[in-house]
Amino acid sequence: MRFKCTMGLRNTLIVMALLLSGAASLKSHAFFNETGELPCHFPNTQNLSLDELVIFWQDQNKLVLYELFKGQEKPNNVHPKYIGRTSFDQDSWTLRLHNVQIKDTGSYQCFIHHRRSQGLVSIHQMSSDLIVLANFSQPEIRLIANQTEKSNIINLTCSSTQGYPEPQKMYVRLNTKNSTSNYDAVMKKSQNNITELYNVSISVSFPIPPETNVTIFCVLQLEPTEIILSPPYNIDAKSPVPSPPVPDHILWIAALLVVFIVCGTVFVILRKRKTKQPGPSNECGESVLVLSADCHFAAVSRSAAFWSSLAEPRLAKSQQVFGGKDSPRVWSPYRWE
Numbered sequence: 001m002r003f004k005c006t007m008g009l010r011n012t013l014i015v016m017a018l019l020l021s022g023a024a025s026l027k028s029h030a031f032f033n034e035t036g037e038l039p040c041h042f043p044n045t046q047n048l049s050l051d052e053l054v055i056f057w058q059d060q061n062k063l064v065l066y067e068l069f070k071g072q073e074k075p076n077n078v079h080p081k082y083i084g085r086t087s088f089d090q091d092s093w094t095l096r097l098h099n100v101q102i103k104d105t106g107s108y109q110c111f112i113h114h115r116r117s118q119g120l121v122s123i124h125q126m127s128s129d130l131i132v133l134a135n136f137s138q139p140e141i142r143l144i145a146n147q148t149e150k151s152n153i154i155n156l157t158c159s160s161t162q163g164y165p166e167p168q169k170m171y172v173r174l175n176t177k178n179s180t181s182n183y184d185a186v187m188k189k190s191q192n193n194i195t196e197l198y199n200v201s202i203s204v205s206f207p208i209p210p211e212t213n214v215t216i217f218c219v220l221q222l223e224p225t226e227i228i229l230s231p232p233y234n235i236d237a238k239s240p241v242p243s244p245p246v247p248d249h250i251l252w253i254a255a256l257l258v259v260f261i262v263c264g265t266v267f268v269i270l271r272k273r274k275t276k277q278p279g280p281s282n283e284c285g286e287s288v289l290v291l292s293a294d295c296h297f298a299a300v301s302r303s304a305a306f307w308s309s310l311a312e313p314r315l316a317k318s319q320q321v322f323g324g325k326d327s328p329r330v331w332s333p334y335r336w337e
Contacts (some may be wrong), residue, residue, distance in 0.1 A: 025107070025127040030100045032134035032164065032197070038065075040093040040110035042124045050090065054113040054120060057086075057095050060106045065094050070115070097130070102196035105132045134197050139170070139218035139230035144203070152210050158218035158230065159201035168224070170202045170242050173217040176209060182219075210238040256263030 030036030038057055049071075056067040056077070063079040066086045077082060087096045097104060112124035137160050144155040158172060172183045185202040192199075200220070208214050214237075218230035 018258070025129055027129045027131060029131045029133060030097070030104075032100060032102065032195075034100055036097045036100045036104065036130050036132070038095040038097060038108045038110065038130065038141075040095070040112065040126050040127050041122070042093040042110075042112055042126075044093075048114060054115065055088075055111070057108055057110050059108055065097065065108070076334060100130075100132050102132050104130060106130060107275055134162060135166035135221055136160040136167065136198075136222070136228060137199075137269055139220050139228060141218050141230050141233045143233075152207050154189060154208050154235075155203075155204045155205045156216070156233075157201055159199070160218075160220050160228070161199045162195075162197045164199075166195050166198050168221045170200055170218070170220050172202070172204050172206070173219050174208070175204065175215040175217070176212050181206075208235060212237050241302060317329065 026039060026041075028037055028039070040057075050068065051071045054067075054069050058063040063082070064077050064089060065079070067074040067077045068088060073088075077084075082097075085098045087098070089093075090094065093110075095110070106131050107127060110124075110126045110128070111122065113120040114123045121266040139158050139160045142157045142159070144157060156172070158169075158170060160170070166189060167187075169184070170187045171185065174181045174183065183204050183206045185204040185286060187200055187202050188199045189198055191197070199247070214235040216233040216235070220228040222228065
């Protein structure tokens with residue numbers, strides 16, 4: 001009677017362990033084209049040998065990945081997509097899935113049965129979720145067209161390839177000495193039909209300050225706290241634009257204008273001074289005669305009619321004024337003889 005109670009308690013504990021192990025689902029991560037692990041975590045408290053057990057794994061579609069029957073592998077029961085891709089670690093009771101693909105993402109179950117005289121008895125079951133990841137390439141910045149001298153607008157694309165799952169967003173970060181700015185854009189994505197990997201890119205245009213050094217990063221945000229940065233793209237501050245040199249012909253023209261203005265000013269000043277000098281005139285004040293160094297006289301009249309109005313009587317009077325009695329001279333409009 002005591003033996004029956006002990007057996008009943010043991011069976012109850014086994015059932016409870018099965019329920020608890022079946023309820024728990026372990027998450028396992030693997031990278032694309034690498035190896036993923038599907039644990040079974042069998043405690044083996046009874047120290048059972050593999051010859052007494054039947055062990056197998058199946059995916060969420062009930063396709064068998066691996067089967068070990070009484071210590072011998074049974075490839076005939078394995079689905080073709082998993083043949084040659086698995087290995088069993090007896091020490092850790094873990095199945096390794098090699099050359100993991102994105103399509104391998106999903107839920108897997110491990111089953112362990114004990115062979116008894118009355119048949120197979122399920123003694124352990126465990127579920128695990130395999131999450132397949134693929135690292136995106138480091139984002140790359142490519143300049144579409146450099147900024148122009150007038151607008152200082154820069155146009156660039158940012159891209160990253162061969163990643164999974166789809167990233168949350170992609171943007172450009174602009175760092176200066178005193179500030180940081182982010183520029184968002186619509187992320188373009190494409191997915192390979194075979195590998196299911198993503199390629200993503202953005203195109204963005206934004207102004208850059210010409211007076212300071214600028215560092216540009218492309219930011220790929222995978223998770224809220226996980227990002228990948230591109231190598232920095234540096235733009236140096238622009239040097240002040242020098243004034244264009246003045247053409248030589250403009251300098252010559254300017255010099256000639258200065259000379260002309262100076263000469264004209266000197267001429268006007270001398271002309272004014274000359275006109276202000278006092279000189280002899282006839283008693284009627286109709287003409288002015290100035291004696292030069294070589295005894296020539298210059299006549300200045302108000303008009304050309306003055307010369308035509310001169311008559312012989314006036315000539316005598318002029319001789320009297322300028323020549324005197326003892327020095328008779330013959331007067332002409334231009335000199336005395």
